[in-house]
Amino acid sequence: MKVVGIYLAAGKSSRMGKNKLLLEFKGLPLGSIALKKAIDSSLDDVLVITNENDPLSWVDSTMFSKPYKERWTKIESKESGKGQSYSIKTGLKEAIKMNADAVIILLADQPFVTSQMIDILINAYRFEKSKEILGYRNEQVVYPPILFSKKMFPKLMELHGDTGAKKIIAHFDKKILYDTEIEKVRDVDTPEDYEAIKKFE
Numbered sequence: 679m680k681v682v683g684i685y686l687a688a689g690k691s692s693r694m695g696k697n698k699l700l701l702e703f704k705g706l707p708l709g710s711i712a713l714k715k716a717i718d719s720s721l722d723d724v725l726v727i728t729n730e731n732d733p734l735s736w737v738d739s740t741m742f743s744k745p746y747k748e749r750w751t752k753i754e755s756k757e758s759g760k761g762q763s764y765s766i767k768t769g770l771k772e773a774i775k776m777n778a779d780a781v782i783i784l785l786a787d788q789p790f791v792t793s794q795m796i797d798i799l800i801n802a803y804r805f806e807k808s809k810e811i812l813g814y815r816n817e818q819v820v821y822p823p824i825l826f827s828k829k830m831f832p833k834l835m836e837l838h839g840d841t842g843a844k845k846i847i848a849h850f851d852k853k854i855l856y857d858t859e860i861e862k863v864r865d866v867d868t869p870e871d872y873e874a875i876k877k878f879e
Contacts, residue, residue: 679779679780679803679804680722680723680776680777680778680779680780681720681721681722681778681779681780681781681782681800681803681825682721682722682723682724682725682772682773682776682778682780682781682782683716683719683721683723683724683725683781683782683784683796684725684727684766684769684770684773684781684782684783684784685712685713685716685724685725685726685727685750685769685784685785685786686727686762686765686766686769686783686784686785686786687699687709687713687726687727687728687732687736687786688727688728688729688732688755688758688765689758689762689786689787690759693867693868694866694867694868694869694872695869697736698787698866698867698872699736699786699787700735700736701866701872703789703875703876703879704789704879706738707735707736707737707738708736708786708787708789708866709736709737709786709787710736710737710738710741711789712784712785712786712787712788712789712791713726713737713741713750713786714738714740714741714746715791715792715793715796716750716784716793716796717741717746717749717750718793719793719796719797719800720796720797720800720801721749721782721796721800722778723749723750723751723776724749724750724751724784725750725751725753725769725772725773726750726751726752726753727753727754727755727758727765727766727768727769728752728753728754728755728758729754729755729758729759730754730755730756730758731754732752732754734752751772753768753769753772754768755768755769756768760839760840761838761839761840761841762840762841762842763837763838763839763840763841763842766783766834766837766842766843767834767835767837769781769783770831770834770835774828774831778828779827779828780803780825780826780827780828781825781826781831782796782799782800782823782824782825782826783822783823783824783826783842783843784796784822784823785822785865787865787866787867788821788822788863788864788865788866789864789866789875790861790862790863790864790875790878791822791823791862791863792862795814795823795858795862796823798856799812799813799823799824799825800825802854803825803827806854808852809827809852809853809854810826810827810829810830810850810852810853811824811825811826811827811830811846811847811850811852811853811854812824812825812853812854812855812856813825813847813853813854813855813856814855814856814857814858814862814863815855815856815857815858816857816858816859816860816863817860820844820847820848820855821858821863822842822863824843824847826843830846830850833846834846861878
């Protein structure tokens with residue numbers, strides 16, 4: 679069974695006012711923290727979805743060395759400026775070419791997601807083949823990482839605009855959502871968010 683990570687790193691950072699993936703947190707660029715967790719997980723491959731001509735200056739130098747460099751691939755999304763859905767579809771097309779049985783959508787601005795959280799989804803999917811979506815929630819709000827089986831790929835390809843897959847999840851029954859603490863799925867969109875996470879350094 680092949681599970682591929684789709685690591686969304688093509689956002690505009692418009693609410694931050696500058697490239698948030700370059701912000702330092704725990705001695706690393708913010709965008710590298712969740713990437714390392716994804717690479718250290720049981721994912722078979724990690725597809726890093728970026729804007730066109732992204733120099734990857736937010737990727738820590740260790741990610742370009744063995745064994746890390748063999749575990750991820752940069753994929754440029756030509757239409758990422760139109761919204762998150764296009765980045766998802768860019769990654770999904772590549773995952774389909776790789777004959778993925780499932781994908782896990784990951785965000786580059788979630789520094790507290792752990793490799794274990796990713797592995798929980800992968801392992802649960804191995805034993806719960808009747809479930810097509812597995813993810814996390816806090817107070818009924820769904821958060822990445824989220825696993826989608828290949829039966830859900832057509833639905834994901836129908837996404838449009840700057841929306842993720844939450845609408846698909848909300849109206850789908852064959853799913854497992856694990857309750858989690860908000861700190862573990864917290865993302866960083868604004869300067870206030872960045873100041874808030876620095877308390878955990």
